[in-house]
Amino acid sequence: MPRVLSETDVADFRDRLCEAAERLFAERGPDAVTMRQLAADLGVSPMTPYRYFEDKDDILAAVRVSAFNRFAEALEKARDSVSGARARGAAVGEAYVNFGLEHPHAYKLMFDSNQPHIEKYPELVAAGQRAQKTMTGYIEDAMAEGLVDGDALQIGLMNWAAIHGAVILELSGMLPPGGAHRICRGFDSALMRGALPRDRDAHRQV
Amino acid sequence: MPRVLSETDVADFRDRLCEAAERLFAERGPDAVTMRQLAADLGVSPMTPYRYFEDKDDILAAVRVSAFNRFAEALEKARDSVSGARARGAAVGEAYVNFGLEHPHAYKLMFDSNQPHIEKYPELVAAGQRAQKTMTGYIEDAMAEGLVDGDALQIGLMNWAAIHGAVILELSGMLPPGGAHRICRGFDSALMRGALPRDRDAHRQV
DNA sequence: TGCTTAAATTTACATCGTAAGTTTCAAGGG
DNA sequence: CCCTTGAAACTTACGATGTAAATTTAAGCA
Known part of the structure; x- marks a missing residue:
């Protein structure tokens, strides 16, 4: 029987290629991310990545999954770093902005790249929803505490x-x-004030 | 002396090509917008558009300028259709959402297409600012009226x-x-309430 | 009628994603 | 041990793209 790739071999190669892709994107722009350049960066031939990815779009999806997961991690960390819905909202918001400004390329990969056929990548959808959950979830906490x-x-x-x-x-x-x-x-303070429960007509709002 | 293109000839060709580009984009997706297909749609040879546009990116910029101007026009029309800062804010917001939902392709061309080197297209920047001005300007009116x-x-x-x-x-x-x-x-009502002058906050109905 | 020259076309090329064909080489089986 | 096997990697090749360069066309004036 011939040599067979282990699962970690595959995962390793995919990780290394995603790193290379994100670095190329950040340092030399989207047009520099070509199959040939990616292969050259990894020291393999141009067709080798096709053993590990369906096609180029699949690579983009994997890079975005990675970015979304790091993003979600940063948000969750901020959320868990303080207690109280009010402080959590501020912490998550600050972490969100920080991530966007400190990792502009990852942020653009997540939200700026209009990738068609997202439905083909359930992992990508899941990673996106994981991030979204932290962004919208703390409002429920605030509501439970009667803040909004x-x-x-x-x-x-x-x-x-x-x-x-x-x-x-x-x-x-x-x-x-x-x-x-x-x-x-x-925005946070304005919205919080605007969404404050009021004794008479709060139910009318939003 | 040979035949020379008049300014309206040039403008006409550019307009027709932009229309074809937007139609192709809307009906068959971004990948269908190729120089060869555009030329075929206009019944000319593939290199002819290069007499009227610098390159393909210049075409995208022109299409976006057109979309931004139609968008700005819709916003301005909404703003001028009513009087009073409060009603204007609502009208502009509604017109904004309507335009986005009714012309999703134009909207994506404006805000979803990440075009590098925007600085090379002052008309595009100007068209974008024209739209932005209506979006931010009515707040000044609201402020002048003491609403926020x-x-x-x-x-x-x-x-x-x-x-x-x-x-x-x-x-x-x-x-x-x-x-x-x-x-x-x-959002509008919450923000308005949140940004209300504080002494009147308690009595203001939105 | 020709001449001039902008406009349009045709041709050609580098590069892209990737399909197809070929080679390499590690892990059993004799 | 060497031979066989077949997945993995490589090489080659193709069609499509944007566009540079060369070529052809045709309109206005001599």
């Missing part, structure tokens, strides 16, 4: 959308340094 | 970011039909 009132998921999505927008704006140079953090905090 | 308090640009950007996020979420199927409109309205 209304539809938890909707408020969470609003919050997420706004923070994402702020990060995108700062990454594209449309805000002064620190602008995203400031917007994020301002 | 704080940094107008910052509140405007927050608002923009949140609405954009809502549209993106609905376009990607993560919200139920009408979800973006609902989020937009909810």
Whole structure:
């Protein structure tokens, strides 16, 4: 019987290729991420990656899964680092903005690359949802503590959308340094005040 | 002297090519927008567009300029259709979401396509700023009317970011039909309440 | 009518993703 | 031990792309 790749061999190669792809993307732009260049970086022939990935789109999906998982990890770490829904919201928001600004390429890979046929990559969907869960979940905590009132998921999505927008704006140079953090905090406090439970007509909101 | 293209000849060709590009993008996806296909659609040879555009990226920029201008026009029309800062905010927000949902391809061309070297296309930057101006400008009106308090640009950007996020979420199927409109309205009222001048906070109905 | 020259076409090339064919070489079986 | 086996890696090749360069076409003036 011939030599057979172990599962860790496959996983190792996939990891190394994803690293190379992200480095190429960050250092030399999206056009530099070619199958031939990736293969050259790993010291293999241009067709070898096809033993480990379906096609180039599959590589992009794997790189994005990796980025989403690191992102989710950062958010979860921030969430678990403090207690109390109010502090958690602030910590997660700050961690979100920090990640986006410190890893702009990973952030763009996650949210800026419009990958068609996402449904073909359940791992990617799962990794994305893992990140989303932390972004929207702490609103439920805030609601349980009576800090906000209304539809938890909707408020969470609003919050997420706004923070994402702020990060995108700062990454594209449309805000002064620190602008995203400031917007994020301002939005947070405004929304919190706006979504405060009120004695009479709170049910009407959102 | 040989035949020379008039300015309207050039403008006409550019317009026709942009229309073909947007139609191809909408009907057959981004990969179908090739120089050869564009030329075939216009009934010319594959190199002819190079007399009217610098390169393919220049075509994308022109298509985006066109989309941004139509978008800005829709926002401005909504803004001017009612009076009073409060109603204007709602009208612009609704027009924004409507445009995004009714012209998803134009919307994605504007905000989803990550075009490097934007600085090479001042018309594109200008068209983008024209749209942005309406999105952030009405906050200044609201402030002048004493409806909100704080940094107008910052509140405007927050608002923009949140609405954009809502549209993106609905376009990607993560919200139920009408979800973006609902989020937009909810966010609007929450932000307005949160950014109210504080002494009037208790009595203000939204 | 020819001449001039911008506009349009044709041809050609480097590079891309990847299908197909070929070679290499480690792990059993004799 | 050497031979066989077949997965893994490599080489080659193809069609498509963006576009540079060479070539052809045709409109306005002499």
